[in-house]
Amino acid sequence: MLFKKKKELEPPKREIPEGLFVKCTNCGEMLYKAVLEKNFLVCPKCNYHFRANVEVYKALLLDDGGFSETIASQLESDDPLDFPEYKAKLKQAQASTGLREAAIAGVGTIGGLEVVLFLTDFRFLGGSMGSVYGEIFFRACETARDRNLPLISVTSSGGGARMHEGIFSLMQMVKTTMGVEILNERGLPFISVVCDPTMGGVMASFASLGDLNIAEPGALLGFAGPRVIEQTIKQTLPPGFQRSEFLMQKGFLDMVVPRREMKDTLIKLLDYLGVKHGRS
Amino acid sequence: MFYLEFERPILEIEKEIAELKRIAKDNLEVWGEIRELEERAVKLREKIYLNLNRYQKVQIARHPDRPHTMDYISSVFSDFVEIHGDRSFGDDPSIVCGFATVESYKIVFVGEEKGRSTQDKIFRNFGMPHPEGYRKAIRVIKLADKFGLPVVTFVDTPGAYPGIGAEERGQAQAIAESIKTMLQIAVPVIVVIIGEGGSGGALAIAVGNRIIAMEHAIYSVISPEGCASILWRDSTRSKDAAEALKLTAQDLFEFGIIDEIIPEPLGGAHRAPDVASRYLKEYLVKNLRLYENFDRKKVKDERHSKFRKFGVVIE
Ligand SMILES: [Zn+2]
Numbered sequence: 001m002l003f004k005k006k007k008e009l010e011p012p013k014r015e016i017p018e019g020l021f022v023k024c025t026n027c028g029e030m031l032y033k034a035v036l037e038k039n040f041l042v043c044p045k046c047n048y049h050f051r052a053n054v055e056v057y058k059a060l061l062l063d064d065g066g067f068s069e070t071i072a073s074q075l076e077s078d079d080p081l082d083f084p085e086y087k088a089k090l091k092q093a094q095a096s097t098g099l100r101e102a103a104i105a106g107v108g109t110i111g112g113l114e115v116v117l118f119l120t121d122f123r124f125l126g127g128s129m130g131s132v133y134g135e136i137f138f139r140a141c142e143t144a145r146d147r148n149l150p151l152i153s154v155t156s157s158g159g160g161a162r163m164h165e166g167i168f169s170l171m172q173m174v175k176t177t178m179g180v181e182i183l184n185e186r187g188l189p190f191i192s193v194v195c196d197p198t199m200g201g202v203m204a205s206f207a208s209l210g211d212l213n214i215a216e217p218g219a220l221l222g223f224a225g226p227r228v229i230e231q232t233i234k235q236t237l238p239p240g241f242q243r244s245e246f247l248m249q250k251g252f253l254d255m256v257v258p259r260r261e262m263k264d265t266l267i268k269l270l271d272y273l274g275v276k277h278g279r280s
Numbered sequence: 281m282f283y284l285e286f287e288r289p290i291l292e293i294e295k296e297i298a299e300l301k302r303i304a305k306d307n308l309e310v311w312g313e314i315r316e317l318e319e320r321a322v323k324l325r326e327k328i329y330l331n332l333n334r335y336q337k338v339q340i341a342r343h344p345d346r347p348h349t350m351d352y353i354s355s356v357f358s359d360f361v362e363i364h365g366d367r368s369f370g371d372d373p374s375i376v377c378g379f380a381t382v383e384s385y386k387i388v389f390v391g392e393e394k395g396r397s398t399q400d401k402i403f404r405n406f407g408m409p410h411p412e413g414y415r416k417a418i419r420v421i422k423l424a425d426k427f428g429l430p431v432v433t434f435v436d437t438p439g440a441y442p443g444i445g446a447e448e449r450g451q452a453q454a455i456a457e458s459i460k461t462m463l464q465i466a467v468p469v470i471v472v473i474i475g476e477g478g479s480g481g482a483l484a485i486a487v488g489n490r491i492i493a494m495e496h497a498i499y500s501v502i503s504p505e506g507c508a509s510i511l512w513r514d515s516t517r518s519k520d521a522a523e524a525l526k527l528t529a530q531d532l533f534e535f536g537i538i539d540e541i542i543p544e545p546l547g548g549a550h551r552a553p554d555v556a557s558r559y560l561k562e563y564l565v566k567n568l569r570l571y572e573n574f575d576r577k578k579v580k581d582e583r584h585s586k587f588r589k590f591g592v593v594i595e
Contacts, residue, residue, distance in 0.1 A: 080535070080592040081526050084511065131591035138588075161480070161501050163510065166525050167537050170479060170501040171590035174487055177459045178584055201501075203452035204440075204480045209460060223451035223480070224442030228506075232442050242447055252450045 024048055042259050049216050049259055051196050053097070054104055054119040057154050061117065061263050067106025071116070072139045075132045076100055077165070086164040093124045102126075102157070103133040105140035107149070111267035113275050116144040118153040122197070127155070128162035129202050134172025137206060141179030150189035150275050152266060155207050158220075160200015173205035180209045189273040191266065194244075194253075195219050212254045212269060215244035216262070222247075281550075282344050286328060286336055290547075293321045329547045332496075334522040334531075338504055340496040341475045342438075345550035347557070348407075349376055349391035349434045352474065355557035356564065357382050357389070363420050365412075369449060372413030374405045374437070375485070377420040379429075382561060385568045388424035390417045390485050391434030394475075407476075408441035411454035414484050418454075418461045425465035430571060432564065433485045435473045438503065440481030455484040462487035462583075466576035469583065470567045472560065473497040473529070473538070474549075489583050490567045491537065493529035494560070495544040499537070500527035537590065540567075 022031045026048035036043070040060050041050040052060075059065045079086050094100060102124035108117055118140045120127045137153070144151040161169040183190045192210030194203070196219035204223055207213075215221060222242040230237055240246050247253045257265045283291040297317050304310040332340070340346070353360050357380035365371040373393070380389040394407030417433075424431045440451055462469060462485070471488030477499030486499075493499065507521035508514055532538040542563045549556035571579065 074595065076594040078592045078594050081524065084520075084524050131593050134591055135593050163502050163507055163525075165592070166501050166527065167499060167532060167535060168591050170483055171537065171587065173456075173480065173483055174459055174463070174587040175591065177456065178463055178587060181460065181463055200452075201480055204455035204484075205459060206456070208450075208453045208456040221452075222447050223440060223455065224447065228442045229444065229447070233444065237444070241444070250448050250450065252453050 040259050047217070047258065049196065049218055051122055051156065052259070053123055053156075054099065054121045057119050058108075058117075060259065061110055061152075061154075061266070062108040063110065063112065064108065067108045067117070069107050071105040071107070071143050072136045073100065073104065073106075075135055077130055077132045079164075080131075080168055081164070081166045083164040083166070089125060089164070097121060097123045099124055101132045101136070102128060102130070102162075103136045105136050105143075107143065107147070110152070110263060110270070112277050113267065113270050114147075114149055115270070115275075116140050116147075116149050116151045118151065120153075120155050120157050120202075122156040122158060125162060125164075126159040127157035127202075128159035128169070129157060129172050129176075130162035130165040130169050131172060133162070134169075134175040137172075137176045138179040141182045144188055145182050145186050148186075148188065150191070150270055150273065151183055152191045152193065153206065153210075154193045154195060155198045155202055156195045157202035157207075158197040158199055160202050160204070170201065173201045176206035177209060180206050189270065189275060191269060193262065193266075194221050197221065199223070199225060208252070211273065213252070214262075214265070215247065215253050215256050216259055217244055217256050219244045221253075284336070284339050284343070286332075286339075287547075290321065290324055290328065293317060293324060297321065325546055333519070334526070334528055335504060335519040337496055337528045338476075338498050338518075338522050340548045341498045343548060343550050346475055347549050347553045348396065349393040349436055349474065350396075351553060352434065352557060352560060353380065353389070353391070355554070356561045360389070363423075364416070366415035366419060368415060369412040372405075372410050372416060373403050374407055374409040374441075375413035375417055377416055380432070382432075382568070383565050385565065386429060387432045387568070388420055388429045389432050389434075390420060391474075392437040392482075392485070394436060394438075405441060407437045408439060409437065409481060409484075410441050410443075410446050411449040411451050414440075414454040414458045417485055418458050421458075421461050421465055425467050428467060428576075430468045430470065430568060430574075431465070432470045432568075433472070433488070435471060435477045435482045435486050435499070436475035437478045437481045438476055439478035440484070455480050458484040459487055463587075464580075466580045468568075468571035468574050468579045470564065472542070472564065473499050474560070478503060487583065487587065489579055489586070490539050490570070492540040492542060492563060492567065493532060493538045494542045494549065494556070495529055496548050497529045498527045499529075499532055500525050 024043040027046035105118040362378040395401035395404030469488040473493040504518040504521040508517040545552035545555040
């Protein structure tokens with residue numbers, strides 16, 4: 001139930017194609033790619049948010065555009081089920097993204113405030129949560145506890161729990177929730193930023209458990225995938241269903257914040273939550 | 281009795297025996313034949329049921345005659361008192377909650393129920409809970425925590441319901457909160473996977489100190505059908521997907537995810553529900569005994585260390 005077909009997770013419009021120019025599929029504007037990238041993959045004309053990767057979020061949020069140190073970056077996925085094609089898919093994902101896994105975490109500063117930042121990348125097997133993903137999140141929480149730092153997670157996890165690691169992936173929903181509990185026990189802030197798409201086991205665990213849950217505009221967010229729902233109820237879903245604005249209207253998001261305003265918003269919120277400069 | 285495709289040969293022989301018995305009267309020759317057939321039936325059942333492949337196990341876990349939560353409530357527990365509603369939206373009959381007694385143990389019970397008759401299945405939504413079901417579970421689990429009662433949960437669901445209302449009312453958030461609540465409480469939690477452990481919808485009530493599964497139960501991150509349609513774009517390859525997912529009680533025991541396997545009568549719990557109930561009760565009592573005079577902090581810590589270990593990574 002946590003999984004949806006790749007096809008529906010990856011509407012072609014969200015991807016940035018090769019070439020110098022990109023046509024915005026929302027407004028149709030031909031955009032110079034360098035301009036779009038400088039604008040953190042947000043259409044300057046209509047504010048459409050293309051799906052972004054970890055590099056974009058590092059540049060967007062961190063003062064120095066990168067971590068001062070990484071957390072558990074040495075971890076690599078195993079293949080505990082000897083699952084068909086999993087090893088090859090991992091290798092392929094590693095080669096095409098330059099990442100070791102779908103999740104990374106590290107310490108860095110946001111507006112001079114030191115934070116632990118957890119990021120996931122949709123390009124890596126749909127940003128799905130396997131053992132390494134769960135372990136990195138948990139260790140990020142431990143680092144936040146040990147250093148008395150807030151945690152911010154930015155998720156883009158279409159598939160939720162990663163099918164290829166079977167039951168071990170499912171168990172990461174508990175492990176990540178335990179991570180959030182570590183922060184709750186210490187009174188440390190946890191802000192969950194959910195981006196397109198955050199679904200299934202990721203949305204049904206830590207990503208829904210922030211002190212504050214914030215979404216980018218127009219992100220697909222929910223438990224079951226739209227196609228699974230349509231197949232179950234045998235009717236077409238209304239437009240905007242499971243999008244950020246819908247979720248906020250239903251009471252499950254604290255705010256929808258455009259990507260370009262995300263950093264300033266986070267700084268303001270961290271301040272309200274009592275995060276001080278030079279805390280670590 | 282409903283027979284699965286691979287059980288056909290058993291059905292044939294059982295039919296033959298019944299027919300012979302009908303005409304046998306005091307014909308000793310026929311009775312001899314019956315005895316012979318019965319011996320063959322025993323061997324056949326053993327041959328089939330002791331060599332089930334993973335998808336056949338899935339079919340037994342989902343067998344329409346398999347005992348469900350409500351059946352076990354009446355056969356395993358006494359003095360069951362049902363608790364309804366999430367005090368916010370409604371009462372979800374896919375999750376049954378209440379107080380129950382098993383031998384000398386008073387517990388708080390949470391279990392998923394698929395329903396039996398067509399009407400009952402619709403009423404129970406085929407065991408696929410809505411957010412209000414998980415919120416009801418959260419409420420009674422907190423009640424157990426407050427009054428120091430152990431929690432027993434029975435898992436049996438194809439998954440949390442994928443529907444419009446379920447999403448509108450925060451299915452993901454409800455499951456996340458349920459997991460969180462099960463981590464927070466300081467009373468023992470015994471989880472029994474009695475049939476189908478369907479993904480997050482199962483996990484939401486399966487964060488236990490002890491996780492035990494019945495012999496023909498399954499527990500998986502995704503249904504074999506869902507997995508096959510993603511992997512091969514072909515939902516008819518469920519058999520291959522079930523093999524790939526390693527979702528049987530035996531697989532889970534090998535992985536260290538579950539602590540014990542409760543034996544079932546040959547062919548599955550539905551073949552002899554009274555025997556299945558007896559085993560279930562025996563294991564439940566055995567596990568509850570482990571937590572007599574439990575220490576609140578210790579049981580919570582034990583649950584956390586257990587789940588801390590789940591996962592396979594290369595360091
Ligand atoms: Zn545009």
